[in-house]
Structures are given as C-alpha cells and as structure tokens.
Amino acid sequence: MLAFGIDSPDEMLKNTQQEQRAQHLGSQLRCLVCQNESIEDSSADLAKDLRKVVRQRIVAGDTDSQVMEWMVDHYGNFIRLKPPFTFTTALLWFMPVLALGIGCIIAFVTLRKRKHIEAEALSKEEQKRLSELMKE
C-alpha cells in the first residue's frame, strides 16, 4: 500500500498499524474533485482534509466499516472507488461472469456445429463423385 499524495510526515499517524489501516481505507475512497484518484494518491486540498478525517476517526476508535459508513453517509456511494453491489451495479459486478459465460457458450455451440457442417460438406462431395461415376 502506498500513499502517494501525502506530502508531509505530520499527516501520518505515529502508530504504524493504524496508519496502514488509514492508507488502505484511503485507497478505496475517491478524491471527489479529482478523477479516479484515491484520496491517498491525490494532492488536492479536499483529499488532504479527507485523509485527516479518516485518521481522526481511526484514532477515535472507529472500525474500518464504520469509517466507510461515515464517508458514504456524508458523500454518498460516489466516494467509493469500488461501488457496492446493488441493483444498479449488478451488471457491472456480473460482467466478468457474464462475458466469460457468453464467450464459452458461443465457442461451444459454434465448434460443435462446425463438425456438423463439415460432415454435410463431405457428403455433398461424395455425392458429386458418385454422380460423376454414374455418368461414366
């Protein structure tokens, strides 16, 4: 876990275990005003403020899920870089399985069918030969 945005040592917690938790949490939280950067990665002011809040809450004894809840409460699901599984995000989360499934089905069906076509094509050729033989 790396905190690229932190630009001063006094932002970090003295307790390394707590600091690690804070960095892990921060990497899951979006810096709202920047694009697709986590608050740990961003040097924006708001990201700095949010980093501070995460650390304050951890020191105050919040669990990881409580900190996350606090953030979602204040900023909505927009702040989560990993969206929660809901009805709206179902397609997003099912996409890997869906794409894999569709791919496998298409491959399976076409490959099976191909043998069938091949068999037909061969029999036509045989028929041709047969008719030629008949002519002779």
Next chain:
Amino acid sequence: MQDITRRRLLWSIPFATAAVAGGGFLAMLSGLRKGNFDPREINIPVINKPIPPFSLIGQPPSAGFNQQELQRQTKPILINFFASWCIPCLTEMGVLQQLSSHIDIWGIAYKDKPDAVSGFLERNGNPYQKIGQDPEGNIGIEWGLSGVPESFLIMPGGIIKWHYPKPLSVASTQILLSLLQ
C-alpha cells in the same frame, strides 16, 4: 434462405450494441451542451436529511451560529459556503444579493481569514444575515462539501430540502424559489 436471414440477425448483434452505445453517447453530448448532464457532478445524499451537528464562531460583526440555532428557525434559511479566494463565488454574489430579498442567507466562510472576508464583502456587497467562520474546513466536511461555493436550503426544523454544489445562477434560483412556495 431463412437460415441466412437468421444468421444475419445474429451477426447484427455487434452493430446493435454499438448503436445503443452510440445513442447513449449522443444523449450525453446533448446533455453536456444543454447543461443537464455533467460528468463532474457529485450528488451527496443530504436531501430530506437533518443538518449535521456543528458550531461556528462568527465573522465580526456577525455572531456565530450552530446546529440548534438553525433548527429553531421558523422560516427557510439558505446556507451558503463561500470564500474570498474563490473566483466562482465572486460571480455568484450578484445572484445572492437579489436572492436575499426573498430568503435569509447565512454564509459560512470556508478556509478563509476574517480580514480577507471583510474585504471581499466590502467590495462585493454583503447578502448574508449571519456569517460564520470555518477556517480549517472541518464543518464543510461535516456538511459533505466538495468545494466552494455550495448552497443548502434548510427548512424549519433543520431538514435539508435542496442542495446546489455549483455557483447559483438565475435558473437555479428559480428552482429554489419554487421550492419555497
């Protein structure tokens, strides 16, 4: 012959998918032009929620205010976060001046210095009934602020009715005024 039609329909799926995506993009582009689609928009879940606990020191000569005082109000209040260092806030001041005759506006100076705030208000006029100071930006975070200016419409009892995370425009104040009636 029928088989080829069926296969053609099957092989139109990539085109159909691309067409749907293209239609979506077109809708987004027209939304971008008209201003009703903004990919930078942040919708924070505050509508119909109670205001957060907070307490602000005042920007002299105004006294500060807090959660309880805001809850006690009997008429709607517009909370407006602003800063003297923020250029969009400057453009918003004219709209706020006009609005102040329809609704009481309480300002919160975000990450600002008292001297800079009074200078800003002297130059651009003061639409605020009360002004509190949030020098560290902690209160802003409690409110779910993502930048300045931002405005919240608070109904009597301390419920947030409306939130606008951009500089107020004439169009957006009309939405606000319609909510008051």
Next chain:
Amino acid sequence: MISKILSPEFGHFTLALACCLAGAQFIVPLMGAKVKNNRLMALASPLAWGQFMALTLAFACLITAAVTDDFSVLNILQNSAADKPLLYKITGVWGNHEGSILLWAFILALFGAIVSAYSHHLPLSLRAKVIAIMGGSAAGFELFCLTTSNPFLRVWPAPLDGQGMNPLLQDPGLAFHPPILYMGYVGFAVPFAFAVAALLEGKVDAAWGRWVRPWTVLAWALLTCGIALGSWWSYYVLGWGGYWFWDPVENASLLPWLTGTALLHSALVVEKREALKIWTILLAIGTFSLSLSGTFLVRSGILNSVHAFASDPARGVFILLLLAAISGGALLLFAWRAPNLTSTGIFTFFSREGSIVLNNILLCTMAAVVLTGTLYPPFVQLINGQTLSVGKPFFDNALIPIALFLFLVMAIGPVIAFKKGNIQQTFKTLSIAAGLSIICTIIAFIYLHQIFPSLATGLSIWVILSACSDFIRHIAFFKTSLGNSVKRMIGLPRAFYASYLAHIGVAITILGIVGMAASQQKIVEVPINTTIHLAGYDWTLTNIEDRQGANFIATEAVIKISKNGKVVTWMFPARHYFDRQKQVVTDVAIHTNFISDLYAVLGDSKNSTQSTPLFVLRLHYNPLAPWIWMGGFIMAIGGFITLTDRRFRIGTPAQRKKVKEA
C-alpha cells in the same frame, strides 16, 4: 526563408489537399473494383502516396510555425512560448488537441503509404479496397481537423509571446510517448481495412490471415511500447510513484491492446487452419473501433481524466459521427456479409486452436470488464441520475482472477499441437515446469502471506519455465548431441523466438507489478545532513541548491546513497518552478540497478521559523519496478522479431501457387 514557404496558410492548403486526395483514395479504387477497371484500382497507391506527401507538408508547416515562434498562429500562441527549449517546441506540436489530431491523421496517411508500398503481392482488387478503406478513414480525420480542430488558425494582432505549455508536458518522454501510442492505435486501421476489404470481397482464406498478421503484430508492438512508455512517464514525471491509475485515458489504450492481443492470436488460426474467420474479422473491426472510441471519449468531455485535453461537446459530436461512419458502417457490412463466410478447419477442444479460443475468450472478457467499468458511471448517470465511481479497487477485484487464469492457459497453449493435441505429450513437456512453479508459489506465499501476489509470482514463473521447456523440446536438448541442438536452435523459425519473448515479457511485467506492491516508503521532514535508513540503504541529505533552468528555477536536493558505509550513488531530486504558469513540477530522482529502483522526491518545504530549515523528502524503495516496463519492451521486441520471420517476407501461399502453375 523556409518559414516563408512553409507558412500556416500553405499548411492549411496542403491539409485540405490531403483531405481531397484521401477522399479520392476512398472513392476511385472502390469504383474501379465495382466496374472491374484495373486502371482505376491501380490509382489507389499513387493517391495514398500523394495524400501522405501533402500531409507531410502540412505537418512540416505546423512544426515550422512552432520552431520559428509564429505567435500569430492561435495554436502556437496557446501552447508555446519564446523561451521554451527547442525540443519542446517540436514535441509541443502534438501536446495539444489540434496538433495531436493532425499527428493522428499524419500517421494514418503514413500507414496508408506503407501499406501501398508493401502490398504488391496482393490481388489487385483486395489491395485497392484495403488502400481505399485506409483513405476513407484518413479523409474523415482530415475533415475533422479542417472543420473543428484546425491548428493553422491565425490571430490578429499577433502577440509578442505565447502563453506557454503545461510544464508537466515539458519532458523528453512526451517526445516519444504520443507518436508511438498513436502509431499503435492507427496501426490497427490496417487490419481493420483488411477486414472490411475481405467482407467486400466476400472471401477470407489462409492467405488473408498471412497478409493481415504482420500488420496486426506491428500495431500491437507499437501499442505495447506506447502503453509502456506512458506508464513509465507517469512513474517518473508525476512523482507519485504510481504507474497505472485505471484512468479513462489509460483504459482507452488498454482496451485495443487486449482485443488486439486476441486478434494477434486468432489471425494465426485463420492463417494456419482456416478457422475462426468471422470472429477474426469482428476482432479486427472491434479493435480499431475501440482505438477510435478512446479518442472520442477522452476528447468529448464525457469521461473525465487526469490527462486533461480541452474537451468540447461540438468536437465530440463530430468524432461520434466519424465513429458511426467508420465502425457503424463496418459492423453493418459485417452483419450483412459475415454469414456468407464459412470456416473449414475443424479441431478438437484440446488443441492449439482450442487454447487460442480460450485465450480470446479470456482477453475479451477482460476487455468487456474494463469497458463496462469505464463506461458504467456516465451511463448510470444518464439513465437514473445516480453518480458513482469505478476505480482501482474494482478493477483489481474483477480482473486479477481472470488474468491469473489467462497466465495458466498461456503457458500451456503454445505446447499443444494444432488440430488435435496430445495430452500425455503436453504433460510430459511441462511436468518439470509445473513442479518448479508450484514450489515457487509456495515459497512466495511464505514470504508474501497473500494469495493473489503469490499466485501471480508462481504463474509468471510458470509462463517463463514452460516457454523454456518448449524451447528445450524443440531443439531436442539433452536428447541429441550439442551440435545438433545448436543447429536446431538456428533453424527454429523466428516466430518461435518471438512468441517465447512476448510471453516471457508478460511474465516479467507481472513480476514487476508484484514486486512494486511490496515497495517501501518513508516520508520525512529533516534538516540538511540527516541520514534516513530505508530498505538497507542510508539516504543522506547533504545539500539543497537553487539553480536557473531554461525556463524555470530549480531547487535541487543532493542525496548521498550508501550501503554498509560504501557510497552507491548520488541522487538529485528537485522542484522546478515555472514562473509563467506559476506552477511547480517535481523532478523525481530515480536510481535503478534493473532489479530495484531507489526513488526520491523533494517535497514542498514550509517556511519554518526555526533556525535550521527543514525539507520534506519522500523516499521509496521499489523492488522489481523496472521490470514492469522492461517486460513491455520485451513483448514489443518479440513482436518486431515476428516481422522479420522469413515466412512473412517470402511469398504468400497464393503467390507460390502461381509460381507452381507457371
């Protein structure tokens, strides 16, 4: 003198001329093919050359304007300044929207010219059609350039100095990254043109597969280089130590890379076995469409990115129309014509073809996930107004398992025979590699304590070892005399070496990513002459100096790195202050020994009231970090080696047949 001839007006004129020639290049050969007129079809090549030369002149005009500081040209005014170093005056030409579109069109014309130079062995009508499709796409981009993104617009009165360039872009990396990346994107226009031409011809055969494959490999290798360079650029310029951010711009380059990699493999099946034809055609169309839509999405303002390009909905509409014409047209043609194509080659599931089908499924699944993740937020917002974010944690979760499975397959595939594989033979070849890889995975787990990184390590080693095992089997090492093995080694077709290198390159990149995840860092605020211990090295801040740069003022730290009392190296991280833009750019110092990087960033120092000033330093130790990009370049080298394979250079099956007949 030169600037008089190569004036912006002349550039504007040659751009318009190129657009007309490209239009003719599109229409004339297609008409010729329709009426079966060989003369008209033969015009394709000269028209392509004409368009390329006209565009070269246009591009030269823009560069001349940039180099001679012609601030009466709006584009130069907005992006350049007199005191900018010469190199950046040139590279700055494609550092902005208008210039980059001109570069895009220029590369498209370049590929058109190269295709016409290297396609004499193609049947006349196929060749004419391929060049025509290239011309059609080029005409679209040149029209886009002329109408909404003209780089030659003048302003009056001309100011004395320009507004300068974003200091972040003032970097040698920018000189190479965009052109190579664009060559990758645009390179996929050639397989696309081949696919559309094949649909028009109504014929896809082994020869087609052989013709299209080198172009695919070329585009893929360039795109790989471009992505690796971009990632390296963000590693050393942005100063965050990060190398991949799942930013929309990065995803836009990853998408065609994933489908392009799939195309590379499926075209092999078309060439060798005359199977997967329809699918390969679709992949070729899809890959170029993804290259195009990446440009569209980034420049339209629909997706926001840290890599800011002036976005403009009006331009977005134009590119969308262009996209509709190029990709929509091709997909419609595909729906109409593809059912007439039949594949003849049959194969069992356990065969090289079967493994490539699986490779395609997995790569396309990854592409589908990246595409969905990138487009989900704007589409959800459009449909129900909700805003949400999809970032690194999502992509990591969704993609890593698929990628690991792909690595598992990718080691086995090349060992299996075409048509019908022999399970026992495959197992025999790979058993040692498999055993060693399992041991490595266990060792990695003991050190890393995490499942996915250990699996990734083990599977990377699996990919490398299986390539080695296959090589040993092919040269019959240990089985025959050493001399015989060397002879076999020399006789082995270059394509084999290419595929070994490309696969090993992927494994090296993955090892780099795993190593990078175990990096160590320290952020400190210290006075001069302090020593910091990190990762077994002593980092001593010995001095801080100010110095004057070309168009910036630098504050430079001097850091002595020593290990066990011996000086290893000196590092000079700096902060460059650009007065014109009032912007500070960090200049990262990196010391690499190709196994790990020492990475130092000088932070913002606060004006402290203390007598001894304190300086913020961010120090990283990044194990295996250079491997991330080295792997990318090894993959690309593999690609370039394929191009030199004599099976591509000497005649095609069709040609040989003709020779026999004669």
